[in-house]
Amino acid sequence: MNRREDSRDPAPAAVQAPHTDASPGRALLAVRGLALSAGGAGRHDADRTLVRGLDWSVRAGECWCIIGRNGAGKSTLLRALAGVGTPQAGDILLQDKPLRDWPLPALARERAFLAQSRNDAFSYRVIDTVLMARHPYHANSYWEDTDDHRIAHDALRQMDVLDLAQRDVRTLSGGERQRVAIAALLAQDTPLMLLDEPATALDLAHQVAVMRLLSRLAREQGKCVIMVGHDLNLAASAATHALLLMGDGSWRAGSADEVLVPALLTECLGHPIGTVQYGAETRLGDPRDDGGRPGDTRGDDRRGTDRRGDDRRRIFINLET
Numbered sequence: 001m002n003r004r005e006d007s008r009d010p011a012p013a014a015v016q017a018p019h020t021d022a023s024p025g026r027a028l029l030a031v032r033g034l035a036l037s038a039g040g041a042g043r044h045d046a047d048r049t050l051v052r053g054l055d056w057s058v059r060a061g062e063c064w065c066i067i068g069r070n071g072a073g074k075s076t077l078l079r080a081l082a083g084v085g086t087p088q089a090g091d092i093l094l095q096d097k098p099l100r101d102w103p104l105p106a107l108a109r110e111r112a113f114l115a116q117s118r119n120d121a122f123s124y125r126v127i128d129t130v131l132m133a134r135h136p137y138h139a140n141s142y143w144e145d146t147d148d149h150r151i152a153h154d155a156l157r158q159m160d161v162l163d164l165a166q167r168d169v170r171t172l173s174g175g176e177r178q179r180v181a182i183a184a185l186l187a188q189d190t191p192l193m194l195l196d197e198p199a200t201a202l203d204l205a206h207q208v209a210v211m212r213l214l215s216r217l218a219r220e221q222g223k224c225v226i227m228v229g230h231d232l233n234l235a236a237s238a239a240t241h242a243l244l245l246m247g248d249g250s251w252r253a254g255s256a257d258e259v260l261v262p263a264l265l266t267e268c269l270g271h272p273i274g275t276v277q278y279g280a281e282t283r284l285g286d287p288r289d290d291g292g293r294p295g296d297t298r299g300d301d302r303r304g305t306d307r308r309g310d311d312r313r314r315i316f317i318n319l320e321t
């Protein structure tokens with residue numbers, strides 16, 4: 001996406017950005033002309049367009065956050081990317097091959113999907129739910145080997161739930177269950193990781209730890225992370241890129257510095273959003289003292305927007321209640 005010359009201009013309404021093929025490297029996931037409607041294809045009530053003409057490329061090492069209001073279509077899009085459900089139009093290519101052409105076991109070795117909610121109908125030990133994520137690597141066998149156990153234990157340790165390994169999943173708290181589900185996703189060890197609101201139910205320390213982990217997996221292991229989230233500060237702390245769903249079918253995609261800016265977020269979320277900057281020498285203060293008005297990005301220009309090169313951070317503030 002081209003950055004506007006003067007970011008003080010109001011965001012254009014419902015402008016669709018060009019897809020992100022300008023950046024180098026082959027796309028792990030390529031979305032072409034995708035259309036999604038509420039309720040999915042073939043439903044008589046599938047008349048509200050959630051996403052229209054989505055052209056989007058995602059590469060190894062990128063960490064994307066999908067942002068939008070309730071009902072904008074974030075989960076619907078993530079499910080489509082996981083191969084669940086049929087889009088109204090368009091193609092989703094994983095490593096240049098349409099998702100529908102991937103055999104399920106092979107697809108399960110390429111992408112892992114953390115759904116927004118889950119039901120534990122049966123009694124399973126925590127370790128067993130994580131070991132199940134290793135089954136795509138055992139085409140003709142139900143038995144896990146020692147590598148699987150090591151990987152499962154490592155994943156539980158990374159999510160700080162190794163001590164719960166022998167517990168029945170139905171006895172876990174909401175945050176513990178969420179961390180076990182993320183551990184299972186890690187144990188699946190796929191190049192593409194799709195996470196629907198991974199920070200849900202987590203306490204603050206674990207929210208930050210999960211974002212750091214996802215960011216590191218993308219940066220250091222070349223994983224491709226796509227997550228849905230409502231917390232802008234958490235998203236901004238981890239995401240290299242963002243996709244905004246505007247709610248009327250239009251969308252904006254680009255680097256975090258291009259897209260996670262107050263004017264676009266205000267338009268996307270329908271609520272005034274500004275930023276304040278803090279760092280080693282600047283204390284967090286009242287955002288209204290920081291030169292910000294709803295949709296006003298002058299502060300960004302003045303303070304710069306590189307959130308990874310130094311210790312400065314933008315935090316997003318709702319200016320009005």
Ligand SMILES: Nc1ncnc2c1ncn2[C@@H]1O[C@H](COP(=O)(O)OP(=O)(O)OP(=O)(O)O)[C@@H](O)[C@H]1O
Nearest residue numbers: 037038039050068069070071072073074075076077
């Ligand atoms: N089976 C269905 N039948 C009819 N409408 C549906 C169906 N499934 C989803 N929808 C609608 O599609 C829209 C998009 O749903 P989706 O779950 O993708 O939104 P979302 O952006 O993830 O929202 P949230 O932030 O609340 O999680 C919603 O308005 C929802 O009510």
